[in-house]
Amino acid sequence: MNQLFSQLPQEVPLSWYLLLSAALFSLGVVGFLIKRNLITVFMSIELMLNAVNLSFVTFAHQWHAVKGQIFVFFVMMVAAAEAAVGLAIIIAVFRARVTLAVDRIDLMKL
């Protein structure tokens, strides 16, 4: 078993991490487009933020730079603030319209 492990390549190209990040971002965009619930649409946005964070960490590893990781830390803080305000807005919208379906929250739609 140990021999089997040692025969495997011990390293992962960083481009694979970037490809994973791109795939997660695209899945977030697709979710934003197909989901029909306000909360799930918001979750898709969080998924996109996470995908971008992964590429930040990957590049921080590539250039041995600490500031890339600190930027991710700031993104996390802003995402926490955004989630708090966004969910409060969702609660206010639900109070006013008594629905979470994005098709019925269309007051500002052309």
Place this chain on the structure above:
Amino acid sequence: MHLILFFLFAGFCLAGAINLLLQSHPISSALSLIVVMTSLAVLYLLLGAEFLAAAQVIVYAGAIMVLFTLVVMLLNAGREERTLGSHAARGVGFPAVVVILGVLATVILKAQGLGVARLADGITSTEELSKVLFTELLLPFEVTSVLVLIAILGAVALARHGHGDPHDNGGADPLGNRERTADR
């Protein structure tokens, strides 16, 4: 070992993200998003970001997702109805997603000079991180704390009972909203 861990948790990530799209109940989507975020924490650890891995679990998988599940349960969000969506989403959105993914994948695969990640690479310690954060980047850090404070105040002001509801009696009757929702 790194390869196995990468494939395992990248697989968890993608499976969780796809499950988020497929589930029709918001609480299932929230739980799959927690899977994505926790797997991402392991990937951060593989890339040597120990502080971010911990922060990812505490802030994202912990705090933010608790907020999400709490709101899903508070609003009693049921199964979402499937509709076709807008014409803009079908006509412009999905081709745009394919183009974005295609362009990103081509650029990444053609990029020269991208290194490799090994388990032996060592980790960026929290000490190194905090040295930069609390000296060079002290001002942005303090500004972020003001931002979070304003976000808390804004969230409380927005979600306060009676706000945004013209028919409400201003919070004098705390059960008014629930009764109105129940008799629909």
